[in-house]
Amino acid sequence: MRGSTPPTPARAQILAIDGVRGGRLVPNDDLIGPIDSSDEWIRQRTGIITRARARADQSVIDLAADASVRVLARANLAATDIDAIILATVTHFFQTPSAAAILAERIGARGAAAWDISAACAGYCYGIGHADALVRAGAARHVLVVGAEKLSDFIDPTDRTISYLLGDGAGAAIVGVGATQGIGPTVWGTDGSRAGLVGQTRGWREPGAAPPTLTQEGPSVYRWAVTAIPKLARQAVAAAGIDLADLGAFIPHQANLRIVDQFVKALKLPDHVVVARDIVETGNTSAASVPLATERLLREGTVPGGALALSVGFGAGLAYAAQVTRLPGGEQ
Numbered sequence: 001m002r003g004s005t006p007p008t009p010a011r012a013q014i015l016a017i018d019g020v021r022g023g024r025l026v027p028n029d030d031l032i033g034p035i036d037s038s039d040e041w042i043r044q045r046t047g048i049i050t051r052a053r054a055r056a057d058q059s060v061i062d063l064a065a066d067a068s069v070r071v072l073a074r075a076n077l078a079a080t081d082i083d084a085i086i087l088a089t090v091t092h093f094f095q096t097p098s099a100a101a102i103l104a105e106r107i108g109a110r111g112a113a114a115w116d117i118s119a120a121c122a123g124y125c126y127g128i129g130h131a132d133a134l135v136r137a138g139a140a141r142h143v144l145v146v147g148a149e150k151l152s153d154f155i156d157p158t159d160r161t162i163s164y165l166l167g168d169g170a171g172a173a174i175v176g177v178g179a180t181q182g183i184g185p186t187v188w189g190t191d192g193s194r195a196g197l198v199g200q201t202r203g204w205r206e207p208g209a210a211p212p213t214l215t216q217e218g219p220s221v222y223r224w225a226v227t228a229i230p231k232l233a234r235q236a237v238a239a240a241g242i243d244l245a246d247l248g249a250f251i252p253h254q255a256n257l258r259i260v261d262q263f264v265k266a267l268k269l270p271d272h273v274v275v276a277r278d279i280v281e282t283g284n285t286s287a288a289s290v291p292l293a294t295e296r297l298l299r300e301g302t303v304p305g306g307a308l309a310l311s312v313g314f315g316a317g318l319a320y321a322a323q324v325t326r327l328p329g330g331e332q
Contacts, residue, residue: 012135013178014128015142016075016328019171019295020066021282022054022152031164034157042164047257051167051283053152060091060170061099063288064148065106067170071144072107075174079108082174083140086130087116088123088147088287090316091154103146113140120198121253121315122188123147123287124171128311128323129186131175142176147287156201156213165256166214167283171291184240187232188321197221198316225259225314230266233312236322240308247273248307249297249327253314254279254289263312274303286315298329305329 027050028039042048054063064087072079087100100114119126124147131143148170155163175183197220200212229252237244250273252260257279264275276293285292290311297303307327314320 009136010138010177011179011181012132012175013180013182014325014328015174015176015178016071017171017173017291017294017298018067018070018074019288019292020063020070020169021052021292022168024053024055025050025281026053028164031157035160035164037160037164045258046165047277047280048165048283050281051165052169052281054150054168058150060089060148060150061102061106063150063168063170064089064099064103064146064172067148067172068103068107068144068146071172071174077142077174081142082109082112082144083142084131084134085109085112085114085144085146086127087114088119088127089116089149090118090120090123090286091149091151092116109144119287119315119319119321120317121255121286121289122313122317122319122321124290125186125311125313125321125323126188126319128173128175128183128325129188129321132183132186135175135177142174144172145175146170146172147289147291149286149288151214151286154212154214156215159213159215161218162214162216165284167285169282169285169288169292171288171295173291182326184236184324186321186323187236187239190320191318194220194224194318195316197224197318222256222259224318225255226262226266229312229314229320230263232320232322233263233267233310236312236324237310240324242308242324244273245270246308247310247324249274249276249303249309251276251290251293251297251309252312254282254284254293255314256284294327298327303327
């Protein structure tokens with residue numbers, strides 16, 4: 001309307017983060033037989049000592065619901081306060097209905113908008129980007145973002161490329177209106193020319209075929225990640241208007257400890273920046289890995305609430321996303 005004053009955009013913040021891991025800790029020795037390997041080989045190649053896996057009777061929605069209930073309590077919110085639910089997962093067995101719609105009903109958020117994101121290990125960071133935009137646009141006041149995976153349902157125990165990496169879990173965040181903007185611009189994209197490097201072994205409709213499992217071309221993924229992701233990280237830091245020295249934490253997707261360490265070298269991170277290494281005990285949980293790694297840092301007090309954190313997700317697609325956020329629990 002002519003002469004009207006545009007509304008002031010809302011400011012978005014992450015109000016709380018929490019999560020759950022599969023209740024079974026599976027050591028390397030339990031997996032080495034089918035892949036003709038050793039505990040030493042897995043530790044040297046990945047840094048993993050154990051991975052967390054869920055019970056056979058737990059579903060990915062069970063994990064997502066547990067994480068959601070925890071984060072709502074941490075944020076002192078009711079499920080009815082949630083306007084939208086974004087669930088990042090690649091391990092929901094049904095094309096439709098969405099896992100997010102079922103999650104909304106499960107936790108008592110009936111009426112909330114709800115949808116899934118299929119961006120694999122970048123899914124949580126994609127979700128934070130969506131939630132940030134919704135809150136700043138005034139389309140939602142509280143958004144529940146969940147990264148949840150039950151990867152153990154998609155494992156071929158004889159696959160030497162990825163089976164020993166994978167764990168189960170769910171991490172959740174509440175993005176809401178804050179006094180200041182606490183989420184930097186999301187820098188994201190895909191490289192579909194390399195889509196075949198990580199994914200399912202086959203489609204769901206191949207006659208007579210066994211259900212698909214996950215596989216990857218590990219060396220190719222490694223070379224792409226250590227080249228492309230440090231550039232992405234720098235772009236996200238620049239977009240946030242800060243320097244690497246301003247960060248309190250670096251929280252990359254927990255793909256492989258060797259990859260994480262290469263990122264640290266390439267970025268020349270200052271010594272005071274805490275680096276998430278949740279993969280050592282949890283394994284690679286795809287879309288859940290960034291929020292679970294964040295939850296661990298906050299729970300253990302390794303990084304204080306209110307610190308700036310650079311989160312980076314990357315995986316099948318090849319999808320990638322990064323943003324700088326202010327961690328919940330401190331000055332907002």
